Amino acid sequence: MSENIIALSGLTKQYGRLKAVDELNLYIKKGEVFGLLGPNGAGKSTTILMMLGLTEPSAGSVHVCGIDSTTHPIEVKRRVGYLPDEVGFYENRSGLDNLLYTARLNRIPSAEAALRAEQLLQRVGLYDVKDKKTRTYSRGMRQRLGLADVLIKHPEVIILDEPTLGIDPTGVREFLDLIVQLSRAEKITVLLSSHHLHQVQQVCDRVGIFVAGKLLAEGDIPTLSATLFAGEPYTIEAGITASAEEPSKPDSASPLIAQLQKQLGEIKGVRSVSYDKGLFRIGCTHDATALIAGAIVSAGLGLTYLNRKAYGLDDIYNRYFEGSNVYEKAF
């Protein structure tokens, strides 16, 4: 238990009739880089706000570094650095001034603060612009300054809410590398929320998939895909035309299609068959491509396209964020 630096149990947040976070249980170990992955509006930010004591949970408990965030937010905030999704700085102050202000709010002695601020600015590559006003900073520079701002108080945990939003791809790469480096070098636990699967995959030790206030699955990426798609690791897509000569696509009401659908369903290993606008999507437990192709051709239909795919990360994403009716459920 003491190993878990972040422990959420039965955490619930209710806004009127909407449950933004629903009975969430999550444990994060010290030194881990954890990715909280979910679509917009899944309740990621709300969960983070509750960890910092910036909003009160409706039920359940949040413990960060063994301290209850709801009753002792100050103690938690002393140990946790938080980078909000759209971090802002005092625009008429320089980057260095903004950092020093944060250091002073954390009661870091001024000599130490100045030293650390310079080091951090060097580290995030903003040393040359440290005396420029932050209003002249680009989005990526702000984000890097935000990281320095988070690190200046020697946190044990850093929480980054959508840190890569609005940065260009190379910037994202550098930023994420920086986070991992820092985490490894200073043994900081990192909680990263994002809706970008690939970015999370690059840096995180473990990922939690969070949809409509619920944690659907957690684990490292290989485990995730294995558990999520244990039933149907293969999907075969087949493009169909009415016959070998005629290019028109038969609609799903046609008896030929209905019959074929039934036939395909009887093939060994096929778990699901769906048809939409000339395209069959067949989920199976093992590779049944050849049998499926045979069935289609013998049914007298034209086969224009056949694709077999094993599940990857994109499918995890699609399946959980886009495929399921997440948004309808939420309201």
Added chain:
Amino acid sequence: MALPKHPFRVIVDKEIADHVRSWRFIILLSLILLTCFGSLYISISNFSKAIKPDDPDGSFFFLKLFTASDGSMPPFHVLMGFLGPLLGISLGFDAINSEQHSGTLSRILSQPIHRDYLINAKFAASLTVISLLFFALGFLVTGLGLMIIGIPPTAGEFMRVVFFILLNILHVAFWLNLSILFSVLLRQPATSALAAIAVWLFFSIFYQLIIKLIAQAFMPSQLAPPEAVVRYQELILNLLRIVPTQLYSDATVTLLMPSVRSLGPLTMEQVYGAIPSPLPLGQSLLIVWPQLTGLIAATVLCFAVSYFSFMRREIRSR
């Protein structure tokens, strides 16, 4: 080695620095400086006319600096009653919502500070700026007046000037708190500025009009007994005194014109036999005590509401 400053002090220091460096403050400062010198000029050029042999305030030459006017421009205390709200509103209307807007609010509140530090520090910083400004201006006018008319103020007059400055600060503090309240409640700085200005305009223009209408409707007949007339008069006065600016002007008049003995109607019996002489400072203060209490109460109420709604608020980034 000295201990690092308390975070509350850190925020106050930063807010004061922000105010002093801002264009808004420079504009307001020049406006108020102009007012000061304008009214000083008017009062000095009318100084000889303002002093009459049978005036009960006659021995208080110095206070005339703040009240004398030839009608071309309102005297100092009236102008301050007009500009004070503007100053208060402009220092507070974007206190919280601009922080929210620029995304700094969630960053600051994720530092290990109590949430109320921020709102308290904002208030304290603005109040410090206002106090320094008013004391500087008040003493500047006093000093210049002293140099020009060459009559030093008596101790009593000096204390009256000090209380007048304190009263100004209190008045501005009310408007400051009102605008901080709007900045907590309303998300857009422009809307909160507009709301605060609307309240100010309502109280300084329309409220009097409405009271006048009510007064006409409830006017007792000519044959009504004198008690009824007095009661009616007092009711109307009290209705007017809901407005903080009215409280302020009641109090300034009493403080700057020592001959003012009452702010309500006086019966013939009360006046009969009274010598038209100025009151000592203590007595003047006693007369305005309810006004002062009212102003303080209104200020505290505004602060309490904004404090409460800020503490319960969920802090989202932007």
